[in-house]
Amino acid sequence: MAVSTDGTDGTDESSWELDPEDESGAVIAAVGRQLKMWREASGLDRSKFGERMGYGANLIYKIERGARIPRPEFLDKADEVLGAGGKIAAMKEDIQRARYPKKVRDLAKLESQAVEIGSYDNGVVPGLLQTEEYTRALYAVRRPVYSEDETERLVAARLARQDILRQNPAPLLTVVQDEAVLRRPIGGKMVMRRQLEHLLEVGQLRNVEIQVMPTLVEEHAGLAGSLTVMRLRDGTTVGHNEVQLVSRLITEPKEVQILDMRYGMIRAQALTPRASLTFIEKVLGET
Numbered sequence: 001m002a003v004s005t006d007g008t009d010g011t012d013e014s015s016w017e018l019d020p021e022d023e024s025g026a027v028i029a030a031v032g033r034q035l036k037m038w039r040e041a042s043g044l045d046r047s048k049f050g051e052r053m054g055y056g057a058n059l060i061y062k063i064e065r066g067a068r069i070p071r072p073e074f075l076d077k078a079d080e081v082l083g084a085g086g087k088i089a090a091m092k093e094d095i096q097r098a099r100y101p102k103k104v105r106d107l108a109k110l111e112s113q114a115v116e117i118g119s120y121d122n123g124v125v126p127g128l129l130q131t132e133e134y135t136r137a138l139y140a141v142r143r144p145v146y147s148e149d150e151t152e153r154l155v156a157a158r159l160a161r162q163d164i165l166r167q168n169p170a171p172l173l174t175v176v177q178d179e180a181v182l183r184r185p186i187g188g189k190m191v192m193r194r195q196l197e198h199l200l201e202v203g204q205l206r207n208v209e210i211q212v213m214p215t216l217v218e219e220h221a222g223l224a225g226s227l228t229v230m231r232l233r234d235g236t237t238v239g240h241n242e243v244q245l246v247s248r249l250i251t252e253p254k255e256v257q258i259l260d261m262r263y264g265m266i267r268a269q270a271l272t273p274r275a276s277l278t279f280i281e282k283v284l285g286e287t
Contacts, residue, residue, distance in 0.1 A: 029066030137187025
């Protein structure tokens, strides 16, 4: 089974623009209204409040009307400037999930409901097994270039998904990696060494099985690309695929069945989990 695993304001806030179709909009709007009430109660107009905050009045306006997601440090500073005694800072919990792109939250929600996750990747290490340095290096080479603020948001979102590996009960995670992924020095030699070491560490977990698909294998059922399949607690199976600008959830039974079948063949063609860890140790020694 498998599922494949984003001016006058004084700062670059483009990555915190709220998706109009995001259901978290009600939460963000409520936080904005509370900020506006505290500001007005303090007798500050948006310009004066923005000066004390270090942000432009335009950004303050957008946050108050729920069009922008306030960052945690913004709420901390607002709490201090408005003398809210921790009441504004406490709203960080309300916006924590809304911080991340909607498609990431949707995928994380599915992963949290899964009893089994299977992932094959022929390009990069799956997000659930990436180190922070490796993740950051991946976003650094994306084109067009991400802003620093957007990169931080995306890195945090990806790392947050890894919490499912520590939940109780944790899902069974099986991963098949092409050998080329292990040898591609994303981020440079030291970043890749740490990533390989991390694979060896998580590969020891009872709920994680990592397999390697050697380049010399003649029959390879995964040549059509990466894929992921997830079995959920309610008994349903879904697929997920992400390529270039498209992130797609696959629920059509016939399509899911094909992905499930292909993933089973990929696992059968790859090295066993034990042999795979030995293989990763060998690659680490050569890196």
